[in-house]
Amino acid sequence: MASSFIIPSNLCSSIFSSRIRFPANLISGGNNNLRAVKRRRSKIVARSLDLPLLPFSMSEVLVPTESKKLHLYEARYLALLEESMKRKKNMFVHFILDPISISEKATEASFAARYGCLVLIENVERLEIGALVSIRGAGRVKISRFLGADPYLSGEVRPIQDRINYESSNEITSKISKLKDSIKNLNSLEIKLKAPEDSPLQTRLFNSLNWAEDEPPVECDESFFPSLQERLSFAAFQPVSGSTQSELSRLQQEKLKAMDMKDTIERLELSMGLIKENISSIAAKLAIQSLDIL
Known part of the structure; x- marks a missing residue:
């Protein structure tokens, strides 16, 4: 996506200090009436949501309709899970941290937040260590503002949808x-x-x-x-x-x-x-x- 925000380099090291683990065995009606579609779309007023943000690498893009299972075990990610379930209607944002070059003289890596996907939590299985979380991609989002990083990343997001013709x-x-x-x-x-x-x-x-x-x-x-x-x-x-x-x-x-x-x-x-x-x-x-x- 053309739009993204830059995450300060001093936050990037803490974000990836330890990885989220994926169990190996888990990595793995267009005929709607046009007038009804128009009525539905006419009600949409783009707004923003403040949601927890969960970062991933460029090799782990999530698209709308796709399902994924995550093993969350770090305290900060379990806190993100609890916040999403109790106060965010079972939602958070799956997004990609893309390494970028700010300048030729830069000595530290910087990252852009791209390819945000709003996810819905479909199921949570509590484990002895952490939780196994089933998520589903719902729709694309733009992360428009970075809000905080303690104990987990959070930000303001806005919806991205196709042009309607x-x-x-x-x-x-x-x-x-x-x-x-x-x-x-x-x-x-x-x-x-x-x-x-x-x-x-x-x-x-x-x-x-x-x-x-x-x-x-x-x-x-x-x-x-x-x-x-x-x-x-x-x-x-x-x-x-x-x-x-x-x-x-x-x-x-x-x-x-x-x-x-x-x-x-x-x-x-x-x-x-x-x-x-x-x-x-x-x-x-x-x-x-x-x-x-x-």
């Missing part, structure tokens, strides 16, 4: 219909790959698609919740079964592009290209799998 409604509807069909086809292929017997029959792609089609949570401020079309345009940016490291790296780059885009049609086209590549990849793996069986 009602004249393109029919084109968007058509592209969304094709995208949904392609995701369902890919899901059918994924579940045929060799996997443990207790593996779910719904992939992360299909779960994101289902979540995108749900109504916005009651407690979620409407101005921070993207339109149905925008939510669906993000659903494809999920890892597929058996992804290689190079495929996961490529996905991160596609997610960065998707977060920067302000046009739903452009993002839908990027999504379709990614899904087609994944279908070809899974089909090839299934062909190899069938040879092994024979």
Whole structure:
């Protein structure tokens, strides 16, 4: 995103003094009536929220509709969790700290806060050490003001949403219909790959698609919740079964592009290209799998 704020270098070292741990096994309706959409969008008045901020590296971009599980165990991050649950309607902001160069003479690293994603806490499992937290990306945000760093980062955030072009409604509807069909086809292929017997029959792609089609949570401020079309345009940016490291790296780059885009049609086209590549990849793996069986 073009806009970001700079976090002072003396705060960056404390932010990353110890890492948030991710368990290895966990790293892993476009036909709405146009008038109804217009009524919904006309009610939106961009405002701001003061929320806790949780930083991540550039390799861990989170997009709307995506789910993630975090193992939070440091006191400051557990304090962030309690604040989010008790006073922030189960919300905080997942954002990326991007190393930048202030000047050629700079001797210390500086960081820009980019790619903010408002997240909803879906589930918390208390552990002997810390908590396992399930989160879901809800919508993009701009961090407009840094508010504090003790005991955790906090800031003022504003919503970022796609530009609305009602004249393109029919084109968007058509592209969304094709995208949904392609995701369902890919899901059918994924579940045929060799996997443990207790593996779910719904992939992360299909779960994101289902979540995108749900109504916005009651407690979620409407101005921070993207339109149905925008939510669906993000659903494809999920890892597929058996992804290689190079495929996961490529996905991160596609997610960065998707977060920067302000046009739903452009993002839908990027999504379709990614899904087609994944279908070809899974089909090839299934062909190899069938040879092994024979």
